[in-house]
Each structure stands twice: as structure tokens, then as C-alpha cells.
Amino acid sequence: MLEQLFAPAVIIGILASGIQLATPYLYAAVGEMFSQISGVLNLGVEGVMLMGAFIAYYAVLRTDNLLLGLALAALTGALMGLMTAVISVTLKAEQGISGIGIYLFGLGLSDLLFLVLVGTPKAIVGFPELDLPVLSGLPALGPILFSQNILVYFAFACVPLAWFILNKTTLGLKVRAVGQTPEAADSLGISVARVRYIAVIVAGTMAGIAGASLSIGLLNIFQQNLTSGLGFIAVALVYFGGWRPFRVMLGALLFSMVNALQLWIQTLGIALPSDIAGMLPYILTIIALIFAARQIVTQPTALTKPFERGE
Template sequence: MAEFFTTAIIVSTVASTFRFATSYLYAAIGETFGQRSGVLNLGVDGIMLLGAFGAYYTVLKSGNLWLALAVAAAIGMLMGLAMAYASVTLQAEQGISGIGFYLFGLGLSDLLFQKLVGTPLPIDGFPNLRIPLLADIPIVGEMLFDHSIIVYGAFLLVPVAAFVLNRTTVGLNIRAVGENPEAADTLGVSVAKVRYFTVILGSTLAGIGGAALATELGIFQQNLTAGQGFIAVALVYFGAWRPLGVMFGALLYGFVAAVVLQLKTLGVIPLGASDLAAMLPALITILALVVAVQRERQPAALTKPYERGE
């Protein structure tokens, strides 16, 4: 155990945490917007997979990482438009249609990968960008300020999302539509427009989350996300529909995963307990969820389609 408390190992574990949490964070912040407006998008994982493949394929063909991000965002936007049409215009049962979108993304991303690429070829992701001065701070610098731009982007997104939701008219409309769509409608806020906007924004971020995963790992494979999108939706509950809370959830999940892997490497967790330990991140998230969310209330209109009373 003493071996765990060396500087090199702690620095690496914390740095891994931030890298690991990045793709979850994009997807979960995006999902927060949708849920605050009353729409549960369970298709996040499928959208992440399509975004991941789109970004991977773009880098493979053009080498252009920014174009890859744009492609992933565009794929997310299209999927968001379709999801919004299903859940807002057609008023589909959100849980069911979301799983449909997930399965679509899972299948299509694999099919495209098999047909267009085949054998997994590596790509180069965004290089690490050492932030001048800050990266030179001992220990903390290497943990926090020596990552790729896509990692910084995820964490910069958190205050931006919090500001938009809490301090702007757009945010006010989103929250009003999620809490009391009838009242918002009466005041002239278009419930459908707001929900289209949040679902498309959320799916765009999910697509970027997928791109973050593919470019950070430098590879694509069938089911690359391995369920990350579902954890991201759970993190929104964990974070009580607040961007900052969502970020803490993503970091906790990433931290437990990184610590468990490090303890396995060091032999602190014996091989026999390895598979049990692999469940720890999810178990701890569930426990924290049960404890934390007891005190919080979800958006009143979550999962409820809005139909204007005549």
C-alpha cells in the first residue's frame, strides 16, 4: 500500500482521472441541458459511438483533428434533431425511443467501421498542451495542466453550462419548460423550440464526447464506449441536474476507476478479487447517487411530453 503514496503514482492516477472523465463529462453536461428542459435522452451512448466513429474516420482520412470534431458535432446535431422529433413532436415514450437510438448508433457505428475501415488502424489525437507557468507548478501542474485541448475543453464547459443555465434568459426558459411547461407556454415561451434546442445541443455534446474518446484513445472498435453514455445519464442524476455536481460525479467515477486499476497494478487488490473490484466505480456511483439524490428533486416535467391544453 505504501507504494501507492509515491508522487509519481499519485500524479499519474489523478491525471488518468481527468483524462478518463473527459468523454463522460461532455455527454453528461449535454444531457443536463436536455433533462433540465424535461427531455430524457437515453440514446447518448449510441450518439457517442457515431460521433466517435465519425471523428476517427475523419482523422484517418484527412489527419485533421478540428475537422474531426466538427464532423462529430454535426453527427450529434443530426441525431439530436431526430431524437427531438421523436420525443417532442411525436411525443414518443422517451425511455423507449432513447434505447432505440442507442441500438441504432451501436449497430451503425460498427457497420460503418467494418465496411469503411475494417482492421483497427491507430490515429494520432490532440497533442498534450502544457499550459505555460501553470504546468510548471510541482505535482499539481502535471496532474491538471498537461493534457490535450479536448480535456481542458470538457472542464471549461462546466462553468459555461452553469452560467447559461442559471444566469441567462435562455437558461431561465430551459428551466421553466422543464419545471412547468404550461406556465412557460402561457408566458409565450415555445416549449417545443426550447426542447428542440436542448436536445440538439445535448446530442452535439454527446457526439463531441465520442470524438474525445476516439481521439484520446487513438483507435475505434466495435462498442468503443462500452456503456459510457449510460453512465453519463446517471451522472446527471448524481449531479442533481447541476453542471458542477455532474462534474464532481464524473471525477468521482473516473477517480475510483483509476485508483482501482492502480491498486490492481500494485498488487494491493489481489488477482482473485480483480473482477469484483472492476465493479467498484459503478457501485460507488450508485451509493453516492442514493445518498445525494435523496435530497434533490428532478425537473418536474422530466420525461413528460407537453401537449397544449385546448
């Protein structure tokens, strides 16, 4: 049975779905990276993703307008990001715990809205696969890389974009400054609070989109707790990636490939209890964190520390 795994069609299938499954991780983790680099550990991602996923799903269910769904998910994410920012930046709340509050809120509200407004899961038509001309015809590479839906392409495009913003723009410099040495940034006239607000709202928006990429791009359905820990894994990926966009992407790909492999193992009927297989991503997250801790990484010094101007 194991040799089935190595058939070319299966390998292409695994890689193609691996690329596809990386999408929600990428949006969520790239957004989260901005927040963390600015010094705010935004643990509510999971809850924001659930809300984004539901809103996008519901909009599409009602209007069949995919872009509207995506836009509303982003807006919901931005609003929840604003909420996170008020709590962690202005009110200087304990970030680890308040993030769990946002998670429970998103989990409960998305469930509530789903039960009230939809009831039973109905499938929708999500973003179609978009075959890039010429490229999608390439053997092997075509089906893996160039015949995905548009959200997948955008997710990967976010990575160099994030790298550019963080390393080549004034905004990126400010984001890094307020996460590394907020006192110095403040003395240069940078508003620590404002930059952190921007970063956290970006993270929220991206988490909203990540949710949408799941409900109207990948699975085309919504159900209670659709994300099942994906948002928390995205937070871990930022640590694993050492706050660097391309490394975060590699982490996301590693995870999505493991997910894809696990799905294919079950499809092929290889005897591995599904509950044991289901544990793999979470075990892998812990292992990834151990490796991340062993290498010398440049954790933003002010991560989780609210900024107080000295007198």
C-alpha cells in the same frame, strides 16, 4: 504492494489520468443536463457517443485533421440529437424506450461502419498534450492539471459556461421553465417544443464531442462498443449532480478517479481480478443514484413528460 499506491509519482499519475478520464463524462453529462432540465430524458447518449467516436476516428484516420474529426463528431451528434427531439418532442414517444432505440442504432451503425470502412483497429495520432506555459512547470499540480490535451481543458470550461447559460441568460431561464412548468411557459408565449429541440440538440452535440474526446483524445483508437456504458453513467451523473453543473462535475471527477485508480491497480499488478475491478464503476453508479435519491433534489417536474397543450 499496497504501499506502491501511495508513492507520490503514482498518486500524481492517478490524479492526472483521473482528470483526463473525466473528459467524456463531462461533455456527455453537461449536455444531458440541458436536455433533462428542459424535460427530456435523453437516454440515447451512449449511442450518440459511439457514433461521434467513430466519425471522429474515421475522419482523423483518413485526413489526419483533428479539428475536422471533432467538428464532424459534433455534427453527427447534433443530427442524432435532432432525431431524438423529433421522436420525443414532436412525436411524444415514451422517452425511456426510444432512447434505447437510439442506443441500439448507434451501437449497430458504428459497428457496421467500422467493419465496412476500417476493418481492423488502427491507432491514430490524437490531440497532443498541451503544456500550459509556466503553470505546467508547477510541481505536482503541473502534470495533474496543466499538461493535458485541449479537449480536457474545454470539458472543464463547459461547466461554468453551462452554469452561466442556465442561470444568467434568457435561454437558460426558458430551458428551466419548460422543464419545470411547461404550461406556464407556454402561456407566456415560449414555444415549449422549440426550447426542448434546442436543449436536446445541444445534448446530442455534446455527446458527439464526448465520443470524439474518447476516440481521438484519450484512447486514439476505435472498436466495437468503445464506450461500454459510459454514456449511461453520464445520464446517471446528471441525477447524481441534482441538475447542477458543478455538482455534476464533482460526480464526473469521482467516477473518473475511481476509473483511474482501477487502471493503476491493474498496472501495478495488485491482485484484484480484472473482472471484479471492472464492475466498480457500475456498482458505484447505483450507489451514487441511491445517494442522489436520498437527498432532496429538484428534479425537473416535467422530466419524461411530453407537453400537451390543454384545451
